[in-house]
Amino acid sequence: MPDILTLPLSLLSYPQIDPVIFSIGPLSIRWYGLGYVAGILFGWWYSRRLVQTPRLWAQGQAPLSPVDLDDLVVWAAIGIVAGGRIGYILFYDLQRYLAHPLDMLALWEGGMSFHGGMLGTTLAMILFARSRGIPVWSLFDVVAAGVPPALGLVRVANFINAELWGRPTDAPIGMIFPTDPLQVPRHPSQLYEAALEG
Structure with missing residues (x-):
């Protein structure tokens, strides 16, 4: 419990x-999962609008068709979930999963990693682009436009889960997160990221 005398005047x-x-x-149904689903759906919708707007593309032709984009969403979703889970296992809790390998499949218990999700999605997009003969960098361009709002939604869900809080602060914007073992005021960095990414 923090010492009342050391807390900022306003939290x-x-x-x-x-x-x-x-x-x-x-x-x-959790806010975190809804953030992922809404983010994927928004990215799909926005990217679809981009590929259907000829004036955005050289010679009026997008690097992939709307049907290709529909298929890509499935590949990307698998990359996000598989990569996010594998990343969490490798980066954060490897010993537990080596001791209890079946727990790797327990997605409902939580455990996703941004770095793993990004790597998994990147790999899925590269494999997809090669399988369809689409230039990889052009595919990245299309997808990159829809990603920031999706990341913003997931960061809001991180805030709701009281995870990924920021550094300790004595600024009035600090808040004490219930999951922080030190119980000190911290920056709500998830909200900063949501605002700046989304």
Whole structure:
């Protein structure tokens, strides 16, 4: 518990938002998962608009068709989830998963890594581009336009989960996150990232 005399004069209160939106029996819908789904759908919608706008492309022709883009969404979603999970296992909790390998499949327990998701998606896009004869850098250009809002949504979900908080601060914008073992005021870095990425 922080010493009341060392706290800043004004702190933002951490809003106690339930990470679970609703549950039906054993199935729970979480803000984090909704952030991923909404981000993927927004990226798909926005990228589709880009490829259907001829004036944006040299000779009026996008590097891929809307049908290619529809297929890419499936590849990218697999890359995000598989890469994010593998990254989490390797970077954050390898010993646990070596001791209990079946826990690797327990996605409902949480455990995704941004770095792994990015690497998984990048690999999926490279493989997809090669399989369709699409220039990889052109594909990256199309996808990159829709990514920032998706990242912003996931960062808001990180805030709701009270994870990825920032450095300690004595600034009035600091807040004490319930998951912080030190229980000191910290920057809400997830919200900074959501605003600057999205």
